Amino acid sequence: MKFNEFNFHRDIAKGVKIAGFREPSPIQEMAIPIIESGKDLVGQAHTGTGKTAAFGLPMMDKLAKGEIERALVITPTRELATQVADELYHLGRFAGIRTLTVYGGVGYGRQIALIHKGVQIVVATPGRLKDLYRKGKIDVLNPEIVVLDEADEMLDMGFLDEIKEIFEYIPQNRQTLLFSATMPEPIKELAKHILYQPEFISVVGDEETTNNVIDQRYYVINESQRDEAIVKLLETEKTNKCIIFCRMKREVDRLTEHLLALGFNASGLHGDLEQQDRETVIKAYRRGETKIMVATDVAARGLDVKDVTHVFNYHIPFDPQSYVHRIGRTGRAGKSGQAITLVTTEEFRELQRIQKEVGAEMRLATIQGGSGLDDTSLEYLAEQVRDMPINKEAQNLIEYLGNIDKELLLEKLVSCFIEKEQQNVGSQIGFDQHTVDAMLQEYGSEKKSSKNSQRRRKRR
DNA sequence: AAAAAAG
Structure with a gap:
């Protein structure tokens, strides 16, 4: 037509x-x-x-x-x-x-x-x-x-x-x-x-309100690691323009200051700014003079800015609709986009709820190159997970693999945890025998050779 | 509960 x-x-x-x-x-x-x-x-x-x-x-x-x-x-x-x-x-x-x-x-x-x-x-x-x-x-x-x-x-x-x-x-x-x-x-x-x-x-699918040209990821972090995580992501992701969404105006101010102090080209946008400043900020961002915009949900809806490659959720939004609109600042007019959300273990349930309600497909990701983010955050999560009843297969696997590839093991545990959360069963986390066998086969042999395991880690 | 939106 x-x-x-x-x-x-x-x-x-x-x-x-x-x-x-x-x-x-x-x-x-x-x-x-x-x-x-x-x-x-x-x-x-x-x-x-x-x-x-x-x-x-x-x-x-x-x-x-x-x-x-x-x-x-x-x-x-x-x-x-x-x-x-x-x-x-x-x-x-x-x-x-x-x-x-x-x-x-x-x-x-x-x-x-x-x-x-x-x-x-x-x-x-x-x-x-x-x-x-x-x-x-x-x-x-x-x-x-x-x-x-x-x-x-x-x-x-x-x-x-x-x-x-x-x-x-x-x-x-x-x-x-x-x-x-x-x-x-x-x-x-x-x-x-x-x-x-x-x-x-x-013209949205029955169950999918997020635009499927947007790749959606989330990272598990400690509450104290938000800044560290954002900085690491800004350094490693190939961003052109990006938006970092915060929940509160003072959070926007604080994070903007922090990023500016580190030398990032960032500016903040929220409703408490003078009208003149709001206009200046958005204009500079549209022109590409500012590459990073830190904003409240004032920028969540409708804004159409060229070359926004990434949307970061510094915090998960308060409601599912906001998630859809926030990430929709990228992936516009047929282009693709990246949406990255930071969550603490306590926020898992909330993120699952959002995911389910808006029909979003998100995947768990870890930061490449060992920023300290992964290990700490995943270990923190594992602490939570370890307090929960774990089935016998998982217990065996933890004992056996625990010292070989902690990162991988924790990642798997997190996935199990999330799966249980999604199914709303939750009483016992654990791997089935099939997963255990597969992991033993793939990684068990590396137990004897630490060189091998280092090499493998580098490859990833 | 936050932000938005009048002054």
């Missing part, structure tokens, strides 16, 4: 062509005709597969053809609002579409003046938008299309009340569009009350 089959207004079609778009992505192919038909829509698609254009193109097509006069897009963060407005501007500039961002931290005057002057698309964050509606400053907006970008987030607690209030100011006979990579069932149910006879389309 080609973009010209949508019969866009010629100026919109030109924008599409200049942008270099060839074939629509699956979400675009499915969503565009539905939006053109005027129906309400809930659209779910993997991170980085072109959701902005999926709603932006038909919306601007209608503006260009004079079928509607104004549209409103609501996003959860200021950075995302800016990005969406920029993308819409670029796609719609040949049709002369007038776009404006509306968010806090900057003056009111310009925003109000431009709305009255007659913008066609307003991209806003909820706080300032609600503020302007309450003050009666933007009654003239009256959008005929309203898009909730990152819709599940916008309808979750924390945003829901503001969104509801905003909708009170908007005419009922509007077209409402909801987009996100994640759409938990309760939110979908809630959405039905906000929408009118909506279509639901999803």
Whole structure:
């Protein structure tokens, strides 16, 4: 399928062509005709597969053809609002579409003046938008299309009340569009009350909400080893740009300082920064002047930055959806990406829960070259594991192999532990006879030759 | 519980 089959207004079609778009992505192919038909829509698609254009193109097509006069897009963060407005501007500039961002931290005057002057698309964050509606400053907006970008987030607690209030100011006979990579069932149910006879389309697999072009790994560490682990990973991974996600703003500040002190090209981003600083940080990062961005979940959703090869979770996120969106900052527009998560033994259960709920495929990894991270962390884990009942086969193997290849043995133990956790049985960890035999056959012979074992370790 | 979003 080609973009010209949508019969866009010629100026919109030109924008599409200049942008270099060839074939629509699956979400675009499915969503565009539905939006053109005027129906309400809930659209779910993997991170980085072109959701902005999926709603932006038909919306601007209608503006260009004079079928509607104004549209409103609501996003959860200021950075995302800016990005969406920029993308819409670029796609719609040949049709002369007038776009404006509306968010806090900057003056009111310009925003109000431009709305009255007659913008066609307003991209806003909820706080300032609600503020302007309450003050009666933007009654003239009256959008005929309203898009909730990152819709599940916008309808979750924390945003829901503001969104509801905003909708009170908007005419009922509007077209409402909801987009996100994640759409938990309760939110979908809630959405039905906000929408009118909506279509639901999803191009994510039944059980897989993480984009499968992203390679997902996790490392087992001690709580005290997070910094050490991140530094080692930054040194060993072939990163271009990367994002390191932290849970708290002060964690972002502290880690950024730490990395800067070590000579890394890093900067921090979170909601307590001055608006001017937020803009400076994200601009420098987009340009590639800063290679490492340390951020809270302010950067988790929607941001589309070129050449982000790696996403690191310094801590696991608070909820599974956040994991999906965070790692979705890489592996965009058909490119691959690496997602690396640090977990302590105590966080295993939580990581399994995330893995299961979002249908992610993660594998346990160890840092190459013996940073001290592996041995210490795996030994620490083994301590935990050793306190648990271990079956006889495993006990024998530990005694026999214990001094030959501790790393390998512990790795195996960890895997067993995880497997039990996943199956939720957990009472006894251990290897089956088959595993024991295989390991003895492969590694048992090295017991006599320490040279051999050293050589093997080097190879890996 | 964190962060986000108005000032």
